[in-house]
Structures are given as C-alpha cells and as structure tokens.
Amino acid sequence: MALPPSGARTQALIAILALVAIALHLALHWTPWPLWLALVLGGTPLVFELLKKLARREFGSDLLAGISIVASVWLGEYLAGTLVVLMLSGGEALENYAVRNASSALDALAKRMPTRAHRSINGQLDDVALDEIAIGDTLVVMPHETCPVDGVVTAGHGSMDESYLTGEPYVMSKTPGVTVLSGAINGASALTITAEKRAVDSRYAKIMQVMRESETRRPQLRRLGDQLGAIYTPVAVAIAVAAWWWSGDPVRFLAVLVIATPCPLLIAIPVAIIGSVSLAARRGIIVKDPAALERLSTCRVVIFDKTGTLTYGRPALTETIAAVGHTREDVLQLVASLEVYSKHPLAGSILDAAKAAQLAPVAASEVHERPGAGLVGTIGGREVVVTSRKQLVAQLPNAAALLPPQTGGMECVVSVDGRYAGVLKFRDEPRQDSSTFIKHLGPRHRFTRALLVSGDRESEVRYLSERVGITEIYAGQTPEQKVALVRAETAKAPTLFLGDGINDAPALTAATVGIAFGQGSDVTAEAAGLVVLDSALLKVDEILHIGARMRTIALQSAVGGMLLSVAGMALAATGHLSPVEGAIGQEVIDVLAVLNALRVAIRPKSLTDY
Numbered sequence: 305m306a307l308p309p310s311g312a313r314t315q316a317l318i319a320i321l322a323l324v325a326i327a328l329h330l331a332l333h334w335t336p337w338p339l340w341l342a343l344v345l346g347g348t349p350l351v352f353e354l355l356k357k358l359a360r361r362e363f364g365s366d367l368l369a370g371i372s373i374v375a376s377v378w379l380g381e382y383l384a385g386t387l388v389v390l391m392l393s394g395g396e397a398l399e400n401y402a403v404r405n406a407s408s409a410l411d412a413l414a415k416r417m418p419t420r421a422h423r424s425i426n427g428q429l430d431d432v433a434l435d436e437i438a439i440g441d442t443l444v445v446m447p448h449e450t451c452p453v454d455g456v457v458t459a460g461h462g463s464m465d466e467s468y469l470t471g472e473p474y475v476m477s478k479t480p481g482v483t484v485l486s487g488a489i490n491g492a493s494a495l496t497i498t499a500e501k502r503a504v505d506s507r508y509a510k511i512m513q514v515m516r517e518s519e520t521r522r523p524q525l526r527r528l529g530d531q532l533g534a535i536y537t538p539v540a541v542a543i544a545v546a547a548w549w550w551s552g553d554p555v556r557f558l559a560v561l562v563i564a565t566p567c568p569l570l571i572a573i574p575v576a577i578i579g580s581v582s583l584a585a586r587r588g589i590i591v592k593d594p595a596a597l598e599r600l601s602t603c604r605v606v607i608f609d610k611t612g613t614l615t616y617g618r619p620a621l622t623e624t625i626a627a628v629g630h631t632r633e634d635v636l637q638l639v640a641s642l643e644v645y646s647k648h649p650l651a652g653s654i655l656d657a658a659k660a661a662q663l664a665p666v667a668a669s670e671v672h673e674r675p676g677a678g679l680v681g682t683i684g685g686r687e688v689v690v691t692s693r694k695q696l697v698a699q700l701p702n703a704a705a706l707l708p709p710q711t712g713g714m715e716c717v718v719s720v721d722g723r724y725a726g727v728l729k730f731r732d733e734p735r736q737d738s739s740t741f742i743k744h745l746g747p748r749h750r751f752t753r754a755l756l757v758s759g760d761r762e763s764e765v766r767y768l769s770e771r772v773g774i775t776e777i778y779a780g781q782t783p784e785q786k787v788a789l790v791r792a793e794t795a796k797a798p799t800l801f802l803g804d805g806i807n808d809a810p811a812l813t814a815a816t817v818g819i820a821f822g823q824g825s826d827v828t829a830e831a832a833g834l835v836v837l838d839s840a841l842l843k844v845d846e847i848l849h850i851g852a853r854m855r856t857i858a859l860q861s862a863v864g865g866m867l868l869s870v871a872g873m874a875l876a877a878t879g880h881l882s883p884v885e886g887a888i889g890q891e892v893i894d895v896l897a898v899l900n901a902l903r904v905a906i907r908p909k910s911l912t913d914y
Contacts, residue, residue: 315393318346322390329383339382347373347389368537372565376887379558384887391571391894417487417508421452424496434503441499451488454506455497457481462493477645481672533566536866540564540873547877555883559876563886563893564869572861572897579905580854587911588837589847596817596833600851602798603816606751607790609803610758610765611732612839613821614772617804619650619732621657625708626726633663635718635726638688641665642681646673646690650716650730678716689719692761693727700724714764732764737914738772741841744914749848752797757781757789759807783807790814802844819844846911857904865897 325342329335354370369392376385420431422444429444434452437443442458445451451464463477466488478484484497487508503509544564548557577598581591591597611617624632640658643651644665658665668688671681678691689696696717697704703724707717714730735741745751755776758765762779769777778789787810793799794816801808801815804822809831812818820832821839836843872889875881881889 314349318350319390319394321346322386322393325386326383326390329386336382339386342386342389343373343377343382346393347377347385350389350392368533368540368561368564368566371541372561375558375561379555379562379883381562381883381887384562384890387891388565391565394571418450418452422446437499437503439499439502443497443499445484445490445495445497447490447492447494449490451484451486451490451497452506453486453499453503454484454501455499456483457495458498459496460494462495463491464488464495465491476651479645479668479671481670482645483673532862532866536566539870540566543870543873543877550877551879553879556877556879559881559883559886560873562883563872563876563881563890565890566866566869571894572865572901573858575898575901576854576858576861576904579902580850582905583907584834584847584850586907587843587846587850589843589850590835590837591833592835593833597847597851597854599798599817599833600800600848601749601855603800604751604797605753605755605793605799606745607755607757607793607799607801607811607815608774609801609808609811610756610760610768612804613802614738614756614768614841615732615734617732617839619653619714619730621653621728622731623729624657624726625729627706627724630720630725632726633661636661636728637663637666638683638686638720638725639690639716639718639728641668641683642671642679642688642690644668645671645681646679648673648679650714653730654728686721688725690716691719693717696724710763714761732768734768734771735841737841740914741845742773744845748913749852751800755789755793757786757811759783759786783810786811787814804839819847842912845914849911849913853908854904857901861897861901864900865893868893868896 322342325338325346328338332338351370351373354367357367369388372388373385373392376382376388418434420433421437422429423432423437424430424442424444437453443452443455447462457478457480459480461477461479464484466476466485476482476488478495483500484495485508486501486503486506540560544557544560547560548554577594580597581594584591584597608614621636624636626632626635636654636658640654640663643654645668655665666683668681668683671679673679678689678695680687680689682688689699691699693707693710693715696719697707700719700722703719706724708727711729714732716728716730718725718728742754745754753776754774755778756765756769756772756774757778759781760779762777765777765779769775778785781789786808790799790801790811791814794814798816800817800819801811802819802821803812804820808820812820812831812833817834818832819834819836821836834847836847869890872881872886872893876883876886
C-alpha cells in the first residue's frame with residue numbers, strides 16, 4: 305500500500321540526501337563526514353520506522369536493510385551503510401511516485417457535485433444546502449451547472465450531459481415532463497425542475513456511497529517483495545546469528561548481514577515495476593496502480609461489461625418494420641421526434657438513421673419517459689409511444705398477433721394513437737476479435753471463468769454472449785448490483801473487471817484488478833488500476849503479457865539475487881569474506897539484479913498471442 309504523500313516526500317528527500325552525501329564523499333577524497341551526515345539525518349528515521357515495524361512483528365525485507373544500516377555503522381563501513389539508505393529510501397520513493405492516491409476516484413466524483421442549489425419559492429430564488437432540499441421542491445438549474453437531485457423538468461427547454469451514468473457520450477435533450485438525474489451537467493439553458501428525491505437518495509449519492517464502500521473494502525494483497533522478504537529476512541538473521549555463535553566472532557555476524565542486505569528486493573522489484581509502467585505507457589496503456597501489474601497474473605475470473613467493452617458501443621439501426629397503414633419513413637420520423645428528448649443509448653442511433661434518410665424531427669410536446677413505461681409524447685396531435693414488446697402487449701393485447709417474430713439483439717416497438725405502428729431493430733456488434741480473445745484467456749492466461757455483466761435487457765446481453773462465447777451472463781444489473789456481484793466473485797478467486805463508463809467505476813474498484821477502456825470518464829479512469837486509451841482487446845492482451853513478464857523478471861532478479869546473497873552469506877559465515885568484501889560482493893549482486901530488472905522496459909518482439 306502506498307505511503308501517504310508526506311511519507312513519500314520524506315523517502316524522496318532521504319534518497320536525495322544519500323545520493324549527495326556519496327557524491328561529496330567521493331569528490332572530497334573519501335572524506336567520511338558527508339556519509340555520517342546522511343546516516344544521522346537519513347538513516348536514523350529509517351531505522352526508527354523499522355523498529356516500529358519490529359515492535360508490530362512485521363518482518364519484511366526492509367527490516368533486514370535497517371539491521372544492515374546499524375551493522376554498517378557498527379563496522380565503520382559508512383559508504384556501505386549510506387548505499388543501503390539510498391537503496392531503501394530510493395526504492396520506496398520510486399514506487400510511491402507511481403502509485404495512485406487511493407481517494408482520487410472519490411475526489412473526482414465529489415468535484416462534480418455542487419454544494420448548494422437554487423430553490424424557487426413564489427418566484428424568488430434562494431440558495432440552500434443540498435441536505436435542505438425536500439421532495440417536491442422547485443429548483444432552478446442554471447446553465448452549465450450540475451443537477452443537484454433527481455427530478456423532472458417543469459419549465460424550460462435545453463439539454464443535459466448524463467454520460468457519467470450511462471457511459472454513452474450523448475447529450476440528452478430536456479423538455480417539460482422529462483426526467484433529470486443528479487450529477488448531470490446542464491447545457492446552455494436554465495431548467496426548472498421538481499425534486500423527486502432528496503440529495504442523499506439520488507442516483508449520484510448512491511454511486512458515491514458504493515464508491516466509498518469499494519474503496520474501504522478493496523482487498524489489500526501482500527506485495528511480492530514482502531512475500532519474499534518474509535522468508536529471506538529470518539533466514540539471513542539466522543545465518544548471521546549462527547555464524548557468530550559458532551565462531552564466537554561478532555565480525556562474522558556483521559559480514560553476513562552486510563552481504564545479506566536485500567537490495568534485489570528493495571530496488572530490483574520497483575525497477576521492474578517502473579520499467580513495466582513505462583513500457584505500458586508506450587503502448588497506450590496507463591498504469592494508475594503499479595500493484596495491479598503484480599496482481600494481473602493471479603486473476604482467474606474475468607468479468608466483462610458489455611457496451612463499449614466487448615462491443616464497439618455504437619448500436620446501429622438495422623431494420624425498420626412498419627405495420628399496415630404506416631411507412632418505414634413515417635415510423636422512423638415519429639420515433640426520432642421523440643428520441644430527441646430521450647437519454648436512452650439507442651436514441652443517437654435513431655437520430656443518425658433519421659438524418660441519413662433526410663427525415664427532420666417534428667416538434668413534440670408532453671414528453672414523458674418513465675422507467676418501465678417507455679417514451680411517450682404528442683406529435684402533430686398524435687400520441688406516440690416507444691416502448692418494449694412486453695409493455696406494448698400488456699397495454700395492447702391485440703397487438704401480439706401483429707408483431708414480427710422476436711430475434712436476438714435490441715428492438716423498440718412503436719404505437720400511434722393506441723395502435724401498433726412498427727418495430728425498430730438494432731445491433732451493437734461485438735468487436736471483431738472478441739470471440740478469439742475470450743477463447744484464448746483460458747489456455748494462455750489461466751483464466752477459469754468468464755462472466756458478462758450488463759445493465760441492458762437480457763435478450764440483448766444473451767445475443768452478444770452467444771456471439772462471443774460467454775455462457776455466464778447477468779443482465780439488467782444496476783451499478784450497485786454489479787459491485788455486489790464483483791465482490792462475491794472476488795471473495796472466491798482473484799478477478800479482472802473490464803468496463804467503460806462511470807457506471808462501472810464501483811465495480812472496477814471492487815475487483816482485484818480493474819481495467820477501464822478509453823478516456824470518456826475521469827472517474828472511471830481513476831477508479832481503475834489500468835486504463836487502455838485505445839479501446840481494443842488487443843491492448844488488454846498486451847497488458848496481460850506485460851504484467852506476467854514483469855512478475856517473471858522481478859522474480860528472476862529478486863530470487864536470483866537472494867540465492868547469490870545466500871551463497872555469499874555462507875562464505876561470510878565460514879570466514880572467507882570480510883565485511884568489506886561482503887559489502888563489495890553485495891554491490892555486485894545488486895548491479896546484476898538491477899540490470900536484469902531493467903530488461904522489462906525493453907519491448908519484446910510480440911506482446912500478444914492471439
């Protein structure tokens with residue numbers, strides 16, 4: 305886990321101090337006083353922190369480094385001690401520089417919301433705190449302000465950007481009778497709304513609550529260096545104590561500890577991490593949380609969002625079927641005239657199709673869009689309803705015999721003046737490589753299960769699952785349900801979640817590793833450990849390989865360095881290496897381990913295997 309900002313800055317300052325001290329020591333013809341200064345000002349705080357860890361019975365690799373600092377001072381090997389200070393503080397400073405702030409996602413969410421709202425009473429505006437807003441209050445949302453609560457428009461015509469919730473980059477038109485959601489960004493026109501929920505119960509507040517819970521419940525896995533250090537540290541101390549006890553010579557104790565300094569753990573692993581972060585950045589992948597790279601190869605369950613992840617996120621109108629008495633053009637124009645005011649992801653496709661057919665939307669009035677009831681409005685004196693097949697049959701039982709057979713994918717059904725008028729069919733096609741990518745995850749990356757989780761209707765989700773080869777699907781999921789599902793799966797096995805859109809942010813934080821697609825949402829990017837700027841599954845495969853390669857090379861450097869150190873400890877314990885020779889030997893081992901770790905930044909011939 306990352307240090308707090310003040311702790312990270314302290315580590316960086318100590319590293320700089322040690323580096324300057326070593327330079328002055330060499331420049332002043334091996335004068336020891338710069339090293340004394342570094343050991344007093346830099347080594348003392350480090351040793352003090354390590355003593356506190358010892359008191360808590362935390363035996364990490366850095367604890368052995370602290371013992372080595374004390375041993376170096378005791379031995380009079382001030383240069384070796386200062387080098388240990390540099391490696392200990394520098395390694396932590398490098399790592400913490402790349403680790404994201406755990407609260408950044410919440411900060412990004414909180415910045416979107418206003419602290420006050422404009423309440424209208426008898427035509428007079430009064431600024432009030434959000435918690436003072438009651439259901440039924442009349443509020444005015446000024447141009448470019450954020451909507452404070454869920455409600456319905458009662459006056460004004462304009463638009464709002466609700467992409468933070470839908471994940472779709474659409475601006476939704478607003479007219480009286482149309483719902484608005486908290487957190488949406490108003491356009492250029494003021495809108496008067498009636499609050500339907502209090503601020504604490506609004507959609508945005510629920511997402512904030514889920515995000516807070518996800519941040520606090522996110523599993524804190526032990527880091528690779530700590531896992532190895534938990535084994536290496538007691539072994540090294542045991543060898544040093546045994547050498548002292550067997551020979552009766554404390555110099556051997558010191559010699560063993562000096563060569564046992566775990567710099568391959570303290571430096572090689574962070575170097576491998578930073579090198580992988582650099583390689584990923586050159587491939588268009590932003591590593592927000594370096595620990596995610598370590599966890600990637602441990603993930604065994606992959607959970608996909610649908611829209612924009614396995615699909616291109618651009619559902620297209622593929623067919624318009626008109627009932628007797630209507631033409632395809634008539635049906636498309638009527639629906640497009642209503643969809644101007646809709647927040648549904650299909651609205652953009654309908655408007656694009658109408659524009660391509662040169663059908664201009666007609667002015668609509670009395671537009672309403674209620675959950676489960678569809679989109680209703682009056683156009684040219686005719687009542688037009690755009691809804692689902694199920695809802696239309698419930699409202700007009702006689703229409704069941706007139707409807708065409710239902711197929712996979714998406715559709716909306718239209719009625720005019722209480723009579724069935726037509727069906728519009730859509731397809732959000734899967735990415736070209738979705739099926740191949742999913743099939744290769746098991747044999748190539750050891751994933752055992754693949755799940756498809758979406759807020760869309762089941763027919764739409766099932767259509768996609770059949771195309772890409774996923775059998776476990778969860779449709780109609782809210783952000784809260786998504787995060788509950790991810791938590792449940794993560795409790796069973798390490799999970800990888802892939803999604804885009806702010807509605808995926810809570811699930812991204814709840815998974816063992818979260819990968820976000822694109823740059824459409826700052827909140828999603830902050831919530832994810834990894835961000836793929838180019839929304840392509842090929843890039844996901846690349847980061848899987850980068851993570852696996854980083855872990856392999858880091859283990860080579862760390863374990864190889866430790867084995868060489870153990871061999872050196874054996875020589876020191878038997879009196880074949882003095883403390884000074886041990887310090888030199890350890891430096892050689894450090895250089896070899898770090899040079900091997902640097903290989904991770906070199907791009908191999910291929911980073912994908914499907």
